[in-house]
Amino acid sequence: MLILRGLKGEKNMANICAVILGAGKTARIENMANVTVAGRGIVKWALEAAHSAAEDIFMATDDEAVISQANGGARAIGGGIIELVQSIAEYDRAVLLCMNQIVSKKDAEKLGEATAPCAALTHEGREMLAWSIDTAVLKNAADIDALIGCMNAEYIEADEYASAAIVDRKTLSLAEEAMQRRIKDMHFENGVSILQPVTVYIGADVKIGENAVIWPNNTLTGKTVIGRNTELKPGCNINDSAIGESCVLNYVFANEARVGDRVTIGPYVNLRPKTDIADGCKIGDFVEVKNSNIGEGTKLPHLSYIGDADVGARVNVGCGCVFVNYDGVHKHRTTVGNDVFLGCQTNLVAPVSVGDGAYTAAGSTINKDVPADAMAFARARQENKEGYASRYKALKKGE
Numbered sequence: 001m002l003i004l005r006g007l008k009g010e011k012n013m014a015n016i017c018a019v020i021l022g023a024g025k026t027a028r029i030e031n032m033a034n035v036t037v038a039g040r041g042i043v044k045w046a047l048e049a050a051h052s053a054a055e056d057i058f059m060a061t062d063d064e065a066v067i068s069q070a071n072g073g074a075r076a077i078g079g080g081i082i083e084l085v086q087s088i089a090e091y092d093r094a095v096l097l098c099m100n101q102i103v104s105k106k107d108a109e110k111l112g113e114a115t116a117p118c119a120a121l122t123h124e125g126r127e128m129l130a131w132s133i134d135t136a137v138l139k140n141a142a143d144i145d146a147l148i149g150c151m152n153a154e155y156i157e158a159d160e161y162a163s164a165a166i167v168d169r170k171t172l173s174l175a176e177e178a179m180q181r182r183i184k185d186m187h188f189e190n191g192v193s194i195l196q197p198v199t200v201y202i203g204a205d206v207k208i209g210e211n212a213v214i215w216p217n218n219t220l221t222g223k224t225v226i227g228r229n230t231e232l233k234p235g236c237n238i239n240d241s242a243i244g245e246s247c248v249l250n251y252v253f254a255n256e257a258r259v260g261d262r263v264t265i266g267p268y269v270n271l272r273p274k275t276d277i278a279d280g281c282k283i284g285d286f287v288e289v290k291n292s293n294i295g296e297g298t299k300l301p302h303l304s305y306i307g308d309a310d311v312g313a314r315v316n317v318g319c320g321c322v323f324v325n326y327d328g329v330h331k332h333r334t335t336v337g338n339d340v341f342l343g344c345q346t347n348l349v350a351p352v353s354v355g356d357g358a359y360t361a362a363g364s365t366i367n368k369d370v371p372a373d374a375m376a377f378a379r380a381r382q383e384n385k386e387g388y389a390s391r392y393k394a395l396k397k398g399e
Helices: 042-053 064-070 081-087 105-113 135-139 144-149 169-189 388-397
Strands: 002-005 016-021 057-060 075-077 093-098 118-123 127-134 154-157 219-221 237-239 252-255 257-259 269-271 275-277 282-290 299-307 309-311 322-324 334-336 347-349 352-354
Touching: 016 042, 042 057, 042 064, 042 093, 042 105, 057 064, 057 081, 075 081, 081 135, 093 105, 093 135, 105 118, 105 127, 105 154, 127 135, 252 257, 275 282, 299 309, 347 352
Parallel strands: 016 057, 016 093, 057 075, 118 154, 219 237, 237 252, 252 269, 257 275, 269 282, 282 299, 299 322, 309 334, 322 347, 334 352
Antiparallel strands: 002 016, 002 093, 093 127, 118 127
C-alpha cells in the first residue's frame, strides 16, 4: 500500500495521498482479495491504515477483485509505475503499504509524519513492512520492486504485533496470530477478562463491554456485541449477534440473534437467525430457537424447539415442547400469549395461537386456537388392560 496524506490547505505541511498496492509476485494464495484476517478482508485492513494517514487514497492494481473489495474506498489506477507517478504527480510524498501486509493505524501515521526522503517501517530490524517516499524519488524509479530493493531508508520500528507479509497459508496463520494478540490486548485494556487467551478467537469487529469474562474455548466473530458484566463460559460460538448485560452463556451457538439483559442460556443451545430473547429469560439445555421473539421472563428450560413464533412474557415452556412450524410446503407462525404454561411434550401445530394465561396438558398436540385462561387437552384417553403386561412378557419369551 502506498499512502500519501492530503493536507492541501495547510502551509509548510507535506501534501500526502495514499495508494494501495497489490499483493505482489510472491503471493501464492489464489483470490488474495478474499483473504481475511480476524474476520476482516486484507483490503479492508489496508484501507483502514490508509485512512489513518491520508485523505486521498488510490489503489494501484489491475486486479478487479481487489478493486471490488475496496467498494469505492479508493480511486483505482493501473498497476505500473508510470500510472502511479502520473496519478500522484500533484502530491509531495507517498507512504507505501502493501495490500497483503497488515500495518496498524499508528504505524501508518508514523510513516505519514516521516520527513526523510525515504523511510521504512521494519519489524525487529529485519523485514521492511511499509515505506514513506518523496514523490520525486518515485519519478526516477523503473518499477516498484526495483525501487524498494535499492532503497536507502531511515528505519522506523513497527509495533509489537507486526508480522510477515501474507504470501501463503503459513504466513496467513502468523498474521492471524499477531492480530489475535493485538485484539485481545485491546480488550484487556478495556477491562475485559479473557481467562485463557490462546483458546479464544475474537474477530476484529467484535465489541465487548467492561467486566465481561470470556472463558476458554470461545469464538466471537462478525459484528458481535457482548454487554458489560456478561460471562461467556466454555464452548460459545457467537456470530453477528448482540448479547446484553449481566448474561451467562454456556455452550451456546448464536448466529444473527439478539439477547437482552440478565439472560441465562445453555448448555447446548442453538440460537438461529432472527431470534430475539427479551430480558430476564432462561434458555436451558438442548433448546433451539429460530426466527422467534421470546418475551421478558419466559423460560424455555430444556429439550424444546421454538421456530417461527411470538412468545409472550412469563411463559413456561415444558420439557420437550415442539413448535411445529412446517407443513412440508410452507412455514407458519405460532403465537403464545403472556403467562401461558405449556405442558411437557406439547406440540403446537402452526398456524395456531394460545391465549393469555392458558394451559396445555402434557403430551397434547394443539392444532386449534386455545382461548385465554383455558386448559387444552389434546391426547387420547388412557385405557388400562389388566393382565396384559404378563401376557406380553410371555410372548417375548416364546411361551
